[in-house]
Amino acid sequence: MKALLFVTPKRALVLMAVLAVISLVLPAFTNAYVLSVATLILYFAYLGQAWNVMMGFCGQLSLGHSLYVGIGAYVSAALFVHYGIPPWLGIWAAVLACMAAGAAIGVLAFRFGIGGVYFALLTIAFAEFTRIGFDHLDWVGGSGGFFLPVAQRDINDVLALRGSPVMFYYVMLVLTVAAFAFCTWLLRTRIGYYWQAIREDPDAAQALGINTFRYKMLAVVISAGMSALSGVFFAFYYNNLFPEQIFNMSRSIEIILGPIIGGVGTLFGPILGAVVLTVLADGITELMAVFGWEIPGVKQVFYGTCLLVVIVFLPNGIWPTLARRLGLERKEEGRRRV
Amino acid sequence: MSEPLLSVHSVSKSFRGLRAVSEASFGVEEGHIVALIGPNGAGKTTCFNMIAGAFVPDAGEIRFAGRRIDGMRPDQVCLAGIGRTFQLVRPFAGLSVLDNVIVGALGRNSSVVVARRKAHAILERLGLAEKRDQPASALTLPDRKRLEVARALATEPRLLLLDEAMAGLRPTETDQMVAVFRRLSAEDGLTILLIEHVMRAVMALSREIHVLHHGVLIASGSPDEVVRHPAVLDCYLGEEAV
Amino acid sequence: MPLELVANVTLAGLLTGLVYGLMALGLSVIFGVVRVVNFAHGEMMTIAMYAAVMLFGTFRLDPFITLIPVAAAFFAFGYALQATLINPFITRPEHTQFMLVLAVAIIMVNALLMAFGPDARNVPVEYALDSFSVGPLLLDTVRVYAALAALAIAGGLFLFFKFTATGGAIRACADNYLGAKVVGLDVKKYYALTFGIGSACVGAAGCLMVLLVDVTPLLGPGYTLLAFIIVIVGGLGSMAGALLGGVLIGISEALAGLFFSPSAKSMFSFALLILVLLFRPQGLLGKRL
Numbered sequence: 005m006k007a008l009l010f011v012t013p014k015r016a017l018v019l020m021a022v023l024a025v026i027s028l029v030l031p032a033f034t035n036a037y038v039l040s041v042a043t044l045i046l047y048f049a050y051l052g053q054a055w056n057v058m059m060g061f062c063g064q065l066s067l068g069h070s071l072y073v074g075i076g077a078y079v080s081a082a083l084f085v086h087y088g089i090p091p092w093l094g095i096w097a098a099v100l101a102c103m104a105a106g107a108a109i110g111v112l113a114f115r116f117g118i119g120g121v122y123f124a125l126l127t128i129a130f131a132e133f134t135r136i137g138f139d140h141l142d143w144v145g146g147s148g149g150f151f152l153p154v155a156q157r158d159i160n161d162v163l164a165l166r167g168s169p170v171m172f173y174y175v176m177l178v179l180t181v182a183a184f185a186f187c188t189w190l191l192r193t194r195i196g197y198y199w200q201a202i203r204e205d206p207d208a209a210q211a212l213g214i215n216t217f218r219y220k221m222l223a224v225v226i227s228a229g230m231s232a233l234s235g236v237f238f239a240f241y242y243n244n245l246f247p248e249q250i251f252n253m254s255r256s257i258e259i260i261l262g263p264i265i266g267g268v269g270t271l272f273g274p275i276l277g278a279v280v281l282t283v284l285a286d287g288i289t290e291l292m293a294v295f296g297w298e299i300p301g302v303k304q305v306f307y308g309t310c311l312l313v314v315i316v317f318l319p320n321g322i323w324p325t326l327a328r329r330l331g332l333e334r335k336e337e338g339r340r341r342v
Numbered sequence: 343m344s345e346p347l348l349s350v351h352s353v354s355k356s357f358r359g360l361r362a363v364s365e366a367s368f369g370v371e372e373g374h375i376v377a378l379i380g381p382n383g384a385g386k387t388t389c390f391n392m393i394a395g396a397f398v399p400d401a402g403e404i405r406f407a408g409r410r411i412d413g414m415r416p417d418q419v420c421l422a423g424i425g426r427t428f429q430l431v432r433p434f435a436g437l438s439v440l441d442n443v444i445v446g447a448l449g450r451n452s453s454v455v456v457a458r459r460k461a462h463a464i465l466e467r468l469g470l471a472e473k474r475d476q477p478a479s480a481l482t483l484p485d486r487k488r489l490e491v492a493r494a495l496a497t498e499p500r501l502l503l504l505d506e507a508m509a510g511l512r513p514t515e516t517d518q519m520v521a522v523f524r525r526l527s528a529e530d531g532l533t534i535l536l537i538e539h540v541m542r543a544v545m546a547l548s549r550e551i552h553v554l555h556h557g558v559l560i561a562s563g564s565p566d567e568v569v570r571h572p573a574v575l576d577c578y579l580g581e582e583a584v
Numbered sequence: 585m586p587l588e589l590v591a592n593v594t595l596a597g598l599l600t601g602l603v604y605g606l607m608a609l610g611l612s613v614i615f616g617v618v619r620v621v622n623f624a625h626g627e628m629m630t631i632a633m634y635a636a637v638m639l640f641g642t643f644r645l646d647p648f649i650t651l652i653p654v655a656a657a658f659f660a661f662g663y664a665l666q667a668t669l670i671n672p673f674i675t676r677p678e679h680t681q682f683m684l685v686l687a688v689a690i691i692m693v694n695a696l697l698m699a700f701g702p703d704a705r706n707v708p709v710e711y712a713l714d715s716f717s718v719g720p721l722l723l724d725t726v727r728v729y730a731a732l733a734a735l736a737i738a739g740g741l742f743l744f745f746k747f748t749a750t751g752g753a754i755r756a757c758a759d760n761y762l763g764a765k766v767v768g769l770d771v772k773k774y775y776a777l778t779f780g781i782g783s784a785c786v787g788a789a790g791c792l793m794v795l796l797v798d799v800t801p802l803l804g805p806g807y808t809l810l811a812f813i814i815v816i817v818g819g820l821g822s823m824a825g826a827l828l829g830g831v832l833i834g835i836s837e838a839l840a841g842l843f844f845s846p847s848a849k850s851m852f853s854f855a856l857l858i859l860v861l862l863f864r865p866q867g868l869l870g871k872r873l
Contacts, residue, residue, distance in 0.1 A: 065679045116862050120678050121621045125812055126861055132809065133854040139847055147847075194448050194457075201445045204434035211394065211428075213420035213449035213497055253805050257690065264683060269436075301697030301801070308690030315684050316669075319676070 016332045027177055031170045039169055043241075045282045046176035047234060052262035052274030053183040054230035059260075060269035061187075061196065062223035063203030065124040068131030070255035072102040072228045074138070076235025077245050081152055082144050084240075091240055092163040099232040105130075106228030110221045119206075128253065135251030145245070152243040165240035172241050179233060180275070188271055190226075199223055203269075254304070261307055265314045267321025276323050281310065345408060347372040347533050348393070348424075348501055353402030353412070354557075355388050362388040364557040365402070370501065370550075375527055375534040377544045380554035381578050386537045387429060389554070390503050393535075394426045395419035407500065420449060425499030427490040429506045429537075433478035439489055440465065440474035446496030461496055468492045468522060484515045491522070502526075504536040508543045520546045541579070545569075553578065588720050593842045594835055595721060599731035601834020603792045605827035606734040607807065608814035609741065610785030612826040615815060617758040617778040620670055621682050624689035626807030628783060631692060632658060632790020633799040634700060640707045647707055648733060651791040655784040662783025667776040674775075689804065696801035704798035712795070730792040735827075737788055741781070742823050754778050758821070806850070813857040819870025828868060832856075 031039055051073065058064050079101045080094035089097075109130055113123050139147040160167035162175065190196045198219045201209040206216050239245055249255070266277025285303050292302060318325060346369035355363045363385040370376045378386050391397045393404055395416040404412040411419055420426075434442050443464055447457035465471045468488045473481065478489060487507055494502060504523075508516045520543050526532045538544045544551065544565070551568040553561040555578070561571045568574055607629055614622045622628075632654055639650040669688070673681050714725040745751035757764040757774045764771050797803075810833065818829025836856065837849040860867060 059679075065682070112858070112862055116865070118861055118865065121682060122816075122861060122865070124679075124682065125809075125816070126858065128809060129813075129854040129857050133851055133858075136847060136851045136854075140845070192454060194452055194454055197441065197445050197448055197454070200437060200441075201434055204436050205432050207396075207416075208428065208432040208434065209445070210416040211420060211426050212446045212493065213417045214445075215415075215417050257686070299698050300702065301694035304694035305691050305698065308687045308694065311683065311687035311690065315680060315687060319680060 013332060015330065019330075019332065024181075031173055036169060039173055041282060041286055043169065043173045043176050045278050046173070046180045047237065048258070048262050048278035048282060049275040050176065050180045050183050051231060051234045051259050052266070052278055053180070053187055054227050054234065055259050056263045056268065056274045057187065057190070057230065058223050058227035060263060060273070061191065061203065062199040062220060064220060064223060065120070066127045066224075066227070066256075067124045067253075067260070068127030068129070068256050069227075069231060069259045070251050070253070071105060071127070071131040071134055072231035073235040073238060073255065073259075074131075074134065074245075074247070074250040075102050075105055076232030077239040077250055078138065078144050078150065078235075079232075080236040081150055081239040081245055085150070085152060086143075090163055091165040091236055095233065095236050098236050099229045102228040102232035102235070103225045106224040107221065110224040114217050114220050128256070131251055131253065131256060135247050138247035138251060141247075147247060150245040152239065154243050165237070172237075176237065179237070183230065184271065184275065191271070195219065195222060258307075261311060263321075265310060265321060267323035270321065270323050270327075272327070273321050273323040276326070277321065280322065281307070284310070345405070346370055347407060348535065349405045350389065350393065351403040351405070353389070353392055353399040353404060355385075355392060355397060355400050362557050363392070363399075363554075366554065366557070366559045367402075368552045368559060368562060370533060370535050372500070372533050373527070373531050374549045375523065375536070375547045376550045376552065377548040378535060378537050378552050378554060379539070379541075379544060379578065380560075383556075384554040385557040386554055387505060388557075390426065390505055390535075390537060393419070394424060394503060420497055420499070423498075423500040424503060425494035425497045425501070426503040427487075427494050427505055427507060429509070431483075431486045431490045433481070433486055433489055433493075435477070435479040437478060438475050439470055439478055439481065442478050442489055443492050443496045446493040449497040457496075461492075464492045464495055467525075468495075483510050484518075487511070487519065488522070495526070499532070501533045501535060504534060504538075506537055506539065508538060508540040511540075513542070516540055516543055517546075519543070523547055590839075590842070591720070592722050593838045595723065596727060597835040597838025598831050599723075599727040599834070600796055600838070601831035602731040602734040602827065603789055603796065603830070604810065604814060604834050605818075605830025606738055606785055606792070607789035608811045608818065608830050609738055609823060609826040610782040610789065611811040612782075612815045612818075612820065612823065613741075613785065614779055614782035616821045617754055618666065618670075618674075618775045620666075620674075620779075621678075621685065621812075622779075622782070623682060623685040623808055624692060624804075625786060625811045626809070627689045627692040627696075627804035628658065628662075628786045629790045629793065629807045629811075630696060630799060630801060630804045632787045633794040633803075634696060634705070635787075636791040636794045637705045637707055637799060640709075646709060647791040647795055648729065651733070651788050654791050655787040658787030659780040659784040661780075663776045663780035665783075666779035667772070670779070671772055671775065689808070693801055693804045696804075700801060702800060702802070704800050706798040707794050709795065726795045730795055733792055734789065737785070738823065738827055741785070745823070750774075750777070810850075810853065813853050816865075816867055817856055817860045819867025822867070822869040825867055825869035 030042055055066065055069050058066050076098040079098040080091050083089040083094040083097060084091060109127060113126055118126060138144065144150045160171045162171060198214050201212065201214060202216050202219055210216055262277030262281055263274040264277065265280060266275065267273025285306060288306050289303060314321065348370040350366060350368050352365045352367050353363060354365050366389060378389065380386055388397065392399050392412065395414045395418065399412050403410060406422060406424060409422065411422055414422065434445065440461055443461035444454070444457050447460045451457045451460060465474055468491065470485060470488055470492060473485065481489060491507065508519060511519065523534060524547065527534060548565055551563065551565055552559060553568060553574050560573045561568050569579065611622055611625050614620065635654050636647040636650055639645050640647065670681065670684065673684055711725050715722050716725060745755060753769050754774050754777065757769060757771050814829035814833050815826060817832060818825030833853050836852045840849040840852040
């Protein structure tokens with residue numbers, strides 16, 4: 005990692021330091037509302053990075069990522085409510101469950117040579133299947149919802165994920181930064197190189213000795229496991245879970261919007277995308293509230309339009325262009341990705 | 343005499359009723375450069391694909407370094423020691439030139455640091471060192487072809503399959519590529535099997551030539567023998583080649 | 585469970601399935617020729633349903649009649665969409681095209697939500713509750729008419745593709761993009777034409793569907809998924825496959841709703857999709873992938 009510091013241009017390091025400072029002290033300077041928005045940004049930034057591992061690095065399009073968030077949420081919540089198992093233990097079960105789900109999808113798809121659009125449809129089908137399944141699962145509340153006991157907000161217990169919004173903010177901040185570090189590291193390993201090769205040209209990758217099945221599976225499983233954590237967070241932050249909401253296709257779409265707008269395959273793209281989307285979406289909702297318009301669906305139309313504009317004019321996302329303009333590109337040997 | 347490094351025994355392959363390759367048998371001795379020629383549709387690339395593991399032969403056997411390799415996956419074939427290039431070059435467009443070769447080198451070196459060092463060395467040998475940080479998509483065709491070769495070489499193969507490596511190159515560029523292959527063969531003892539239409543390169547490089555026509559092997563021998571072979575002249579080279 | 589009930593439900597499912605089949609036919613035509621995943625298919629269906637609702641509400645015109653102008657309008661819309669937005673993206677990577685149409689779909693659904701609100705609407709024609717009996721079986725009049733209309737349209741489309749020059753040209757473009765260009769076919773025009781035809785199918789199907797179910801803006805994604813399941817199950821590139829797939833899905837949905845619970849009916853469709861993708865990816869009547 006030290007080598008990383010030497011080749012990253014000074015500007016980028018400065019920018020990262022500034023961002024780090026801002027995000028660390030944010031809670032001290034803002035009100036509860038801004039804090040909740042910031043937490044939401046971090047949530048999507050983290051989740052976007054998790055999805056990006058599968059799509060951006062390895063080229064496998066998942067449109068059913070809400071599956072993992074939902075499973076992670078329900079597993080940890082059920083263990084907590086039914087057996088009193090605290091989240092810092094429940095997380096392991098949640099991650100394992102999600103990895104198993106991802107592995108199942110991966111095996112079914114890749115063993116049978118399903119890729120591209122068909123794979124995406126398969127991921128949707130699994131998510132929808134699970135959504136309807138959970139609607140009928142009374143052990144976790146079924147369609148009526150699953151509720152966690154809301155504890156007092158003044159005691160901050162990180163391990164039990166009970167506490168003030170500030171605590172949740174920092175938890176999400178740590179997760180997001182950890183994910184960023186993890187992804188940065190991953191890209192520079194053999195796994196990262198192999199994933200990118202598979203993304204660019206799976207047949208050529210195979211001809212170079214890459215077992216594409218193994219590495220695609222790895223991407224799916226890692227992505228699923230990472231997403232599980234955001235599910236756990238979701239469960240203990242919002243304290244209620246409904247299959248209709250958490251497994252919904254709209255959730256899956258929200259997850260991918262950030263990375264696509266920010267820049268699929270880049271390290272900073274998902275984070276930037278999450279910021280842009282959440283800020284703008286919130287801005288629009290606020291603006292409309294000012295005028296007294298409360299029309300359902302406006303936010304989504306906005307999302308759709310953003311997506312459309314980015315795909316048509318900036319197909320690689322905002323970040324690559326932005327990074328070039330700001331002179332932030334790393335001049336490292338052989339690499340042009342930030 | 344010991345078994346050739348690569349031996350193809352009576353392999354056949356049909357696609358939905360069309361017989362692409364019919365009981366073809368030939369061998370490639372270690373250290374030699376051998377050419378596989380013939381008109382379009384003769385089954386040459388199909389043979390390559392069977393050797394490289396992209397297709398499974400319907401019948402017959404393929405042996406490499408004493409082991410049967412027909413039926414192996416392409417990545418297993420690569421790790422067994424056979425590298426290949428593609429007829430239409432397939433660089434990893436989104437990666438840099440150096441990264442492309444690093445991917446190849448990672449096949450036998452799990453450390454990225456070591457792989458990078460080896461990739462550098464290969465790029466130097468093939469004259470692509472200055473362009474190492476450029477995206478692969480920015481290269482000219484001759485450079486892309488050299489990148490393709492570099493990448494395959496990075497997997498440290500004993501046998502290199504070159505599929506029409508000279509296609510689209512001008513005569514001077516062809517001569518440069520020929521020089522590169524000659525050097526690799528001489529310095530590393532690399533065995534090369536190449537599919538080629540550019541006779542200039544075939545004659546300059548090959549020690550032995552096998553000729554395919556309609557999926558059947560119709561001639562084998564030294565370049566001089568093959569070039570005068572009546573069947574070969576008939577179907578492919580024409581009277582003026584002699 | 586009385587046999588008559590099962591038979592009636594199955595029959596109802598079959599008839600509904602034919603309308604599904606028409607919708608899926610539109611997708612099969614688009615996906616099979618242009619190779620674009622029309623992720624907005626279900627949303628277009630929903631828009632067609634709302635169009636029928638509005639036309640009925642304003643002019644008291646039966647959907648069987650408004651079907652014609654709606655299909656025509658959808659043809660124009662589909663043609664324009666392909667020609668302006670999607671054509672430039674033909675050469676881009678698959679997932680980019682996918683995302684593009686997805687974006688359009690998102691805008692459509694929520695525009696509908698903004699315009700009409702989340703409440704369900706329907707088309708209360710006079711004969712909505714009529715039925716006629718054939719022996720022990722009870723058939724809903726609307727369902728029978730809708731199914732017949734769907735069959736008629738599908739039949740007409742089949743004749744178009746088989747016997748007209750344009751139809752042949754479109755099939756050529758589907759089989760071999762480069763080859764079609766080489767022989768001088770204006771592939772872009774035929775792609776737009778195909779998208780138009782596929783959209784017209786959806787428009788017609790929507791008018792028929794709204795006689796069978798109530799419409800809300802959120803039906804869109806469900807129908808998109810359903811259309812894909814039907815096309816994949818029935819087989820890409822096969823028109824009969826689309827209808828067959830539609831019927832199969834219609835029946836399985838109906839039976840699932842009868843034997844389990846109404847909300848479980850999609851689960852069977854998804855299970856069927858997963859099975860088909862795994863064991864017969866070319867679908868029941870499709871050509872080998």
